[in-house]
Amino acid sequence: MLAQVDSPARHGRYAWSPLPDRPVWDWPDGKRLAVYIGTNLEVFDFGRGRGAELAPGGGDPDVLNYSWRDWGNRVGAWRLLETLDALGLPTSVIANSRVLEECPGLVEAFLARGDELVGHGRTNAERQADLSEDDERALIAEATAVYADRAGRRPAGWLGPWISQSHVTPDLLDEAGYDYLLDWAHDDQPTWFATRSGRILSVPYPQELNDIPAVVARQVSGQGFADMVVATFDELLEQSRSAPLVMGIAVHPYVVGHPHRLRPLRAALAHVAAHRDDVWLTTAGAVAAHAAAVLP
Template identity: 75%
Template sequence: MGSSNGHGRYGYSALPARPVYDWPEGRSLAVYLGLNLEGFAFGEGLGAELAPGGPQPDVLNYAWRDWGNRVGAWRIRDLLDGLGLPASVLVNSNLYRDCPGLIEAFRARGDEIVGHGRTNAERQGVLDEAGERALIAEATEVLTRQEGVAPAGWLGPWISQSRTTPDLLAEAGYRYLLDWAHDDQPTWFATRGGGRILSVPYPQELNDIPAIVARKETGRQFAEAIVDAFDEMLEQSRAAPLVMGIALHPYIVGQPHRLRPLRRALAHVAAHRGQVWFTTAGAIADHVRSAGIPA
């Protein structure tokens, strides 16, 4: 689908020209947290870097990422419990094997479990169609078996998509995807065969990897960005319903010097719960579908 100079998934739509609708309880701003729980291969494959990595095995960066699953994720769980906030937990399926009890702890909170590939040591978009279909099928089978229900949403490891990814996800039964940061409202994507799949906004600005790893912002700067974005989007949502996502990785914002400013920022957001729909990406997708919102 698409061509060499376009993707063919959606047409241009200016936000001010769209129909105005409400989120549940008359809210105009939907806020969700995308918590990435990821695994990485030892001695090979991809992975974010705290410092320039040396020859494999790159123990420095591997151990830094591993700390997130052993320590940081549990501190973020406590933070979310303390503020009474739900999360969409983006899960590498290999973690059920590699970190027993980790995903189960977030399931016990009632959090949404979202497909996020097998491991973040690989990209799916570089595979041929059969290989990508097999990756999606393997990850989906594990999550479905472990959770007792098939995941509704998918975020590719490293936001990696091929030209056929939306088609493959729709054919695998997924109802929404999170890879595209092109809008502040959900968007219907066309898929081959006349079908469609919903794109729910996922942040790249309010995302600790681009902010802290790539742009070298401090934890306080990242927290300030969350507060400023929330205050601005709350005002902007008076004119149009909006989605604000916040993307977190335990090995980054679970670190104590970043966790403290993050807690302050999320407490500021949570203090407005009377004005805002605090929800999950899946609930946003369900509302759009059930309410017949054109998106």
């Protein structure tokens, strides 16, 4: 008698779809490669909760790593802002709602440039997946209310702190009126996700071109990360001749804002900006809005 095998666990959000079999369409002005920069502005709890580590902190309160992360909002973000201004590059500001309360003027400085605001939970000291459905719904509602009150707008998109989703996160975001989410890195094109109330769009968010996995986890150098940006851009520009693609670059000011990383990153972004006639330099929200109109 054969032993009973459990059926495989599936998420049921999207179907299998190989890239070569999909319809070919264009981004605005006939472009085939959309490039956006996701600038993560985050706050953390002192002496508790989660947080990226530059080095082992040796217990709480972890002054070493807490102050390293706090430097990003006080100094690094402003250096990155100057770089984006100098190169004429837009960005999607992926901000914890508490940044608006604890760092007044920071998010506003990006929004004054016309940049997009993306929801990113309350703080990066917590994970959505650790919450009950009711508590997660309350988190989304609380953060959205802060964005509307402090920034004067509610975001169209959402990225969970620590790329953390529960089994119902896409459903809750759809029900809360969000148009797209950024947590999944499963494709180079936007994908419709099924939800219990309808659907929500998934826009590709990078885990390779992301300074936390690259620099903090794999200890890639600043120059190495910049080289990754250039190599990815050049390769995707060629690949986009046969299909519309999305290239995201995810940065955190407390990582890439430091001078030895910012300088090579600035050169890499200048390489991208020099091709502005060949690609669509945009935001994640603009990618979502265009894709929603053309995707079957």
